[in-house]
Amino acid sequence: MTDKTVADNRLLHGGDYNPDQWLDYPEILKDDLRLMKQAKTNTFTLGVFAWSALEPTEGEFQFGWLDERIDAIHKMGGRVILATPSGARPAWMSKKYPEVLRTSEKRTKMLQGGRHNHCFSSPIYREKVAIINRKLAERYGNHPALLMWHISNEFSGDCHCDFCQANFRSWLKDKYETLEKLNHAWWGPFWSHTITEWSEIESPSSIGESMVHGLNLDWKRFVTDQTIDFYKHEIVPLREISPSIPITTNFMADTHDLIPFQSLNYSEFAKHVDIVSWDCYPAWHNDWEETKDLAAKVGFINDLYRSLKQQPFLIMESTPSGVNWHDVNKTKRPGMHLLSSMQFIAHGSDSVLYFQWRKSRGSSEKFHGAVVDHDNSETNRVFQEVSAVGGALEKIAEVKGTHKQARVAIVYDWENNWALNDAQGFSDSTKQYPQTLQKHYQSFWKKDISVDIVTLNQELASYDLVIAPMLYMMSDETISKLESYVFNGGTLVSSYISGLVDDTDLAHLSGWPAPLKRIFGMEVKETDTLYPKDRNALIYNGKQYEIKDYCTIFENKEADVLATYMEDFYQGNPAVVKNSYGKGKTYFIGARTEQSFLDDLYEEIQQEVKLHTETNILHEEGVSVQTRESDDYYYFFVMNFTEQKQTIMLKESFYDLLTQETIDEHVELSPYEVMVLRKEK
Amino acid sequence: MTDKTVADNRLLHGGDYNPDQWLDYPEILKDDLRLMKQAKTNTFTLGVFAWSALEPTEGEFQFGWLDERIDAIHKMGGRVILATPSGARPAWMSKKYPEVLRTSEKRTKMLQGGRHNHCFSSPIYREKVAIINRKLAERYGNHPALLMWHISNEFSGDCHCDFCQANFRSWLKDKYETLEKLNHAWWGPFWSHTITEWSEIESPSSIGESMVHGLNLDWKRFVTDQTIDFYKHEIVPLREISPSIPITTNFMADTHDLIPFQSLNYSEFAKHVDIVSWDCYPAWHNDWEETKDLAAKVGFINDLYRSLKQQPFLIMESTPSGVNWHDVNKTKRPGMHLLSSMQFIAHGSDSVLYFQWRKSRGSSEKFHGAVVDHDNSETNRVFQEVSAVGGALEKIAEVKGTHKQARVAIVYDWENNWALNDAQGFSDSTKQYPQTLQKHYQSFWKKDISVDIVTLNQELASYDLVIAPMLYMMSDETISKLESYVFNGGTLVSSYISGLVDDTDLAHLSGWPAPLKRIFGMEVKETDTLYPKDRNALIYNGKQYEIKDYCTIFENKEADVLATYMEDFYQGNPAVVKNSYGKGKTYFIGARTEQSFLDDLYEEIQQEVKLHTETNILHEEGVSVQTRESDDYYYFFVMNFTEQKQTIMLKESFYDLLTQETIDEHVELSPYEVMVLRKEK
Amino acid sequence: MTDKTVADNRLLHGGDYNPDQWLDYPEILKDDLRLMKQAKTNTFTLGVFAWSALEPTEGEFQFGWLDERIDAIHKMGGRVILATPSGARPAWMSKKYPEVLRTSEKRTKMLQGGRHNHCFSSPIYREKVAIINRKLAERYGNHPALLMWHISNEFSGDCHCDFCQANFRSWLKDKYETLEKLNHAWWGPFWSHTITEWSEIESPSSIGESMVHGLNLDWKRFVTDQTIDFYKHEIVPLREISPSIPITTNFMADTHDLIPFQSLNYSEFAKHVDIVSWDCYPAWHNDWEETKDLAAKVGFINDLYRSLKQQPFLIMESTPSGVNWHDVNKTKRPGMHLLSSMQFIAHGSDSVLYFQWRKSRGSSEKFHGAVVDHDNSETNRVFQEVSAVGGALEKIAEVKGTHKQARVAIVYDWENNWALNDAQGFSDSTKQYPQTLQKHYQSFWKKDISVDIVTLNQELASYDLVIAPMLYMMSDETISKLESYVFNGGTLVSSYISGLVDDTDLAHLSGWPAPLKRIFGMEVKETDTLYPKDRNALIYNGKQYEIKDYCTIFENKEADVLATYMEDFYQGNPAVVKNSYGKGKTYFIGARTEQSFLDDLYEEIQQEVKLHTETNILHEEGVSVQTRESDDYYYFFVMNFTEQKQTIMLKESFYDLLTQETIDEHVELSPYEVMVLRKEK
Numbered sequence A, B, C: 001m002t003d004k005t006v007a008d009n010r011l012l013h014g015g016d017y018n019p020d021q022w023l024d025y026p027e028i029l030k031d032d033l034r035l036m037k038q039a040k041t042n043t044f045t046l047g048v049f050a051w052s053a054l055e056p057t058e059g060e061f062q063f064g065w066l067d068e069r070i071d072a073i074h075k076m077g078g079r080v081i082l083a084t085p086s087g088a089r090p091a092w093m094s095k096k097y098p099e100v101l102r103t104s105e106k107r108t109k110m111l112q113g114g115r116h117n118h119c120f121s122s123p124i125y126r127e128k129v130a131i132i133n134r135k136l137a138e139r140y141g142n143h144p145a146l147l148m149w150h151i152s153n154e155f156s157g158d159c160h161c162d163f164c165q166a167n168f169r170s171w172l173k174d175k176y177e178t179l180e181k182l183n184h185a186w187w188g189p190f191w192s193h194t195i196t197e198w199s200e201i202e203s204p205s206s207i208g209e210s211m212v213h214g215l216n217l218d219w220k221r222f223v224t225d226q227t228i229d230f231y232k233h234e235i236v237p238l239r240e241i242s243p244s245i246p247i248t249t250n251f252m253a254d255t256h257d258l259i260p261f262q263s264l265n266y267s268e269f270a271k272h273v274d275i276v277s278w279d280c281y282p283a284w285h286n287d288w289e290e291t292k293d294l295a296a297k298v299g300f301i302n303d304l305y306r307s308l309k310q311q312p313f314l315i316m317e318s319t320p321s322g323v324n325w326h327d328v329n330k331t332k333r334p335g336m337h338l339l340s341s342m343q344f345i346a347h348g349s350d351s352v353l354y355f356q357w358r359k360s361r362g363s364s365e366k367f368h369g370a371v372v373d374h375d376n377s378e379t380n381r382v383f384q385e386v387s388a389v390g391g392a393l394e395k396i397a398e399v400k401g402t403h404k405q406a407r408v409a410i411v412y413d414w415e416n417n418w419a420l421n422d423a424q425g426f427s428d429s430t431k432q433y434p435q436t437l438q439k440h441y442q443s444f445w446k447k448d449i450s451v452d453i454v455t456l457n458q459e460l461a462s463y464d465l466v467i468a469p470m471l472y473m474m475s476d477e478t479i480s481k482l483e484s485y486v487f488n489g490g491t492l493v494s495s496y497i498s499g500l501v502d503d504t505d506l507a508h509l510s511g512w513p514a515p516l517k518r519i520f521g522m523e524v525k526e527t528d529t530l531y532p533k534d535r536n537a538l539i540y541n542g543k544q545y546e547i548k549d550y551c552t553i554f555e556n557k558e559a560d561v562l563a564t565y566m567e568d569f570y571q572g573n574p575a576v577v578k579n580s581y582g583k584g585k586t587y588f589i590g591a592r593t594e595q596s597f598l599d600d601l602y603e604e605i606q607q608e609v610k611l612h613t614e615t616n617i618l619h620e621e622g623v624s625v626q627t628r629e630s631d632d633y634y635y636f637f638v639m640n641f642t643e644q645k646q647t648i649m650l651k652e653s654f655y656d657l658l659t660q661e662t663i664d665e666h667v668e669l670s671p672y673e674v675m676v677l678r679k680e681k
Ligand SMILES: [Zn+2]
Pocket: A102, A103, A119, A120, A121, A122, A159, A160, A161, A162, A163, A164
């Protein structure tokens, strides 16, 4: 855990602020300050994409407008998160130094445009970033309004230029030392792909090599490391000049399923930021899922990003209404903005920040939701809902810095996702590793049981239950870690398509690894991949559950059979088994089942492990209760993620922070209503 | 209106004729003349794509074959539309002067091939075009058979070469004068996209800049202007040598919905042609819509192209059977060819011309419908149907040059379509600006009420009713024009997604423009974009109508509420309002409704504005009556666009031009049958 | 027929063996030999993709590992098929000689990677291939284990580099001699595409010319010829040094419909191999068709590849379980492996060979089915099923070299497929030439009637019935051949979209060719292309059958009308006609019908031609009986392609080769069970 925290005792409320777009509109700049107070906001992120305003021509800097804005915000009692501008370049730089532009995987040099399109290796780009970052640090690093540094914006993408090829080769030399080792890891002789000189190595390409899985995997690892390296380059002057100011960069999710961002391994990146922050844009009110199902996914991803550092995180961006980049950009219904904002806090965020404070007048994001609309008015619905969130955050300010405690961990591994998505032999459209984990998570979310989503870097011993489904790629170290966890008394759940390859994506020799056979009490023999319309079923505790996509055929050794297959040539064979190993227990789920099977199996496991909620708050499905706790108090966020009224049964009395009343017995929650209840420990 | 008209008193019948493909087949060339007479054709377009036949090697011209054909047609009593050959280049030119080839938006130099693939900026291409056009003008400009010049063919596409980049920058300099103004219009600081040198500007590209909406819009405007400039370059020698010969170029539609061609702004292009002509290829008998619904769309687009110059236009291409480039190339059912040909005349065309006279033997268009099939026979069904059209055109020749009069105008704005399609914040798949206008049009088509489809360049004062839905982009000038129109007594209808941005695609400051608030008596607050499966409804005159895609939430000030929402958080809010302003009235339709709502609302408006048809011809849905009129006569085209017999009630007697009999009372129309009825004024 | 045959009296069982991937694993190499015996395998293909193992750096060769393996296999009694390694290059070659890399149709130079990506024209690549092939021939050409040469692997693809453009132009000069002839064939004047210098010719490209159908067709022909030319270059040293060893290269199919490979004309390629071999990967147990329908398709394609040389062929690759490259990679159900392996033999294969002997540890094919799994175990299900196939092949070894006799031929023409797929004027999604032929084939497969699938190169006189549907492209020679076949007593069936163009894809002048009118007794007038949801029907023998996609309208002259249309403007017109011509008969099927019509019509034709099966084995649909025969015996393969038990009625007694018992009367076949019954002639 970092020693740097957000030096403000308020829950942060505010967001991305781009006065650089409005320098010709002094009346707008003036209105901003007035409206900021009315919206009960306190924190603004400045400087994102402001490079052309800060350095309009090479070497000539204009900080006056930024000085003025920061001072004005400070005077108002607000705080500033200051961004480095490297997320987009001025046009003059691309023109004069084309090397700063990215080269695509097809080896095409890109033109100036868009954003996030710089080569992370370019010496000139690094030099230009170092200069502007140092200027910013020198000028604002000790400004009393400065709360945090925000590095670049939503790092992503890769570059295939000669600089990057050279860096990739160096990275590989560091990793493998010899070509012999590299060729072994990449299974070189396959299709004559043996490398005989380091210079023969090229990054994966659709016009060249795309089928060497070891190369693909190493390239993704390299891209993460290279991006972190660029980030580390960015923060040098900031750390030097403002050593006490925490540094973050905003992480993302992939849509439209709202799964963790896949292109960068955030479990590595998280080590280098002081505070995890991220940008969350669920497609509320969509037409393909129920609100409660989406809410569980939002819970999952927040719990993952919280667990990366096991400390409160920040929502760096969210929208008060709709966005502009979904397929359909529907506005949040009344109440949803408060509910969804409180959900962030409930899962451990210490902020509700927005992209964006004010809608642009022009270009592609002018209809992205914002606190202030083009009408510049505080009377409209969205502004009112934002102000209500501001009010609520003030009332619950005491939750700032409090923690979540979980006895259950679900393992999420970015590299496993990369390797599994690359694997040929199953079915591309049904792999869905992150989505599958979200389904396991949902069985706990429904019961208000706190869950950490952990990576393989983290310790497992403190958890009563560890869930690691579809862990296709398991290094020997991982296998040992899991064995040791179970041996010492832990309960482990795994599933189909687990334990097939090592960390270089080479199949384990001699079939399914011996330690896995030991801990699960059986041996995996075959994985049957089903066509989309194929169905099987399993029977468990006398009840039948539908199966699709995947069925593992295994040979039981000493495990207890919990469920058996009902169809196909493995009819009657075990589908789910339970085993005892050392002081611990394991469960292996052989097939992809409907959600209700997971719910029912985990009900059994929860009883076995004696997991229960601490909440004393009873409700129907669709209501979620999430808990934060300080040394003295529990804080229960009771959230109605349904379009119906919900009756909540309180088995004891609580203090309601929002209404500031003590309540007990029955409470009725309107659609999308939220309560924040406090209880002494 | 131009002073140049088609100097022939016949309705033109004939089409594209490519003898250059058959120079080795003298018997075919001979047969052509015989068959032309039998098909009752009189006009042929020669020279389209004939460059390699006219100038087989650089600077060596061969006109003999063309002399012979033109003379032969002339001798037969036919007329010639002569095309300039610039729609495709000979291979020798691409080989010797690669600069004539286009560069794609990905900055790839294209190879020789296809057609419409030349750089409009290339000095050499312009020089070569000037030479051949002058040769053609000198040789044929005063030939008595020459009826019209046909410039190139179906202009389209763009080029991103260095010549074109330079021309684009010049065009921008002319428009903006300073980079400061350009940066303001393009909202430069957004994503640091400020331009500091003119040379930094590049045309939009998927490998560079694609998100600066002002740039995208200006590029499309530039492409239209550049294409017109090329056209103007083409016509210099023609005007000089044959000043009395009218000049046209053939416009197009986009498919498969049959909407106006989107890539060029024809409202600008139309100013530069003497006569508007276009190529119309509806997918008759398809499996996704009824014949009558497609017929209404065909009506819309013909009325648009007619309204561009408010004078008769020409159908330059159509097919007597099927085409070769639809997804499914189904042949016209018996009767449809006469019906659909008469529909062109009914909406103001003075021609029925075909692509193509004779099917090619080879290459990609050899199965495109033609008057003469590979069997070279006059006995086949298609040839017979073409001859019947020829006969009908002779019988109704007196309608040539007559006009349509409309009291209703629907506003179609090409630039609005560009800007709206680029807008992010709604839903790309449901924008459908042209299709939406076609639905409004259909409410009038069903009632035989003539409609002009006008652009914002045109005067509105003469119309009793102006309909301008989804006019997302409104300049201050447009807003004033609309306000003034209403103030002076006009009736204006608008709808959701109107009035959001100005003509540089910048959002109007202070929200919805004040003049719009005034004339509509309310203020637009939010536009709710729905997911595809979402439905709402409105209630109007006690009847309920389904809503999808878009709902405007507005705050009523002084308007009358005609309809209210039935669902969602704006249930009970106004959905459609009516207002009085000055001497005029306005209607605002807040949501996308089913067709029947438009029909019913426009029924009310038609009564209010006292619109009624002049026809005295009663019929069921699916029959369309379109009117042309001369100083002395009305001509009613009564067309059965159904697969059933239809009974027509005539409230007075008419002279039937096709049967040459006077008819009254009941008439029965067979499926696809058409009558042309004349009535004295 | 070649004079070179496979010099081993066993049915070949084994497959691709890649010890070069396992040279660091001596225990694996040792296990291989033990397991090979256990699996009852006898033949292994070595050297595919082994170039980097054989020549790790330029000019330094390492044959030791291959010596050892070949000797070990020989010692075990096994045989070796030795591959030339040209299917993939070592990285050093691409690095040093970039010319060996392909250039895409977009004129992009590809990078090293993948496989099958070399330029067939590159002088250096040809030189390098010549060197390594000579080394292999010198070292192993007279090894007693060597059974056959296997050239490269699955030839495919094309290259558009300057070398290849030059070769293409030479090929065209050889074919056309003058540009005048070429321009006529390509219908040059269309769109001004006349060629005036040979150097102007470029291969088809999506960034250049793609619409000149004659060019497209010639390019495909050239690519076949160029690939064969490369193949012929490869075999020079092999023929020279080991003249008695037969040479093959492995052909392919296209998926997922399992149709003949379309990119190369195998009817040309087959002339140059001694034995046809191919790689067969049906998607058994899929969710879009029944097992029996897929089985019929597998029958079709095996009969096609058998008919190419009218002699037994080899299955060079197949999978014992699943593959890794289908959309869904489902494993074969128990029994299917034996059944599907026997089906190969039943249709004329003398082998069951696998890709692959052992699963790779790494890269993209590590989950492709193999005899030996990662568990290196002989106890798993797949290994056991392979061993059972090995046992069965030993029991039926006497069928090796026996033939199939057919009195029915279906004409399959690769060039027709190319031309038809390029044709514009029908509907791209419904052309389906190969699939349509498979439906005709199915009517015979259901009745156990042997069919040859022949090309237009082959003699027809020996067949009682020739079926040539959708033969869009017919040269004058083909038309004469068909006329002569009928005149001399043959029975010919053809269908819609036949006889429209000649062999340069030029439409026949004067409409449908006169000889076709003569033999079919009618004249084709129009082809009506239907939209996907459109349906028509025909009535035949009092029964109604559904029609979709295509309806031919023809004018009957003297044919007997067998069926008429029930709908649309050609209602009552003939849909299917029968005619007598000379000593023969013809049938013309005007529309695309449901399968049951083909079954019923062919029932009538089978009776007329007196086709009947020789089997005396009665069964329900889904069971297939295929016959091979020697001078003395018939061998009947009785195969149950259903998931149900099937009762088989034997009208005489047979010797069952698998059970080695004589059987008669009723026999019950389990799902997927197969019998091989022998009967004396
Ligand atoms: Zn780079």
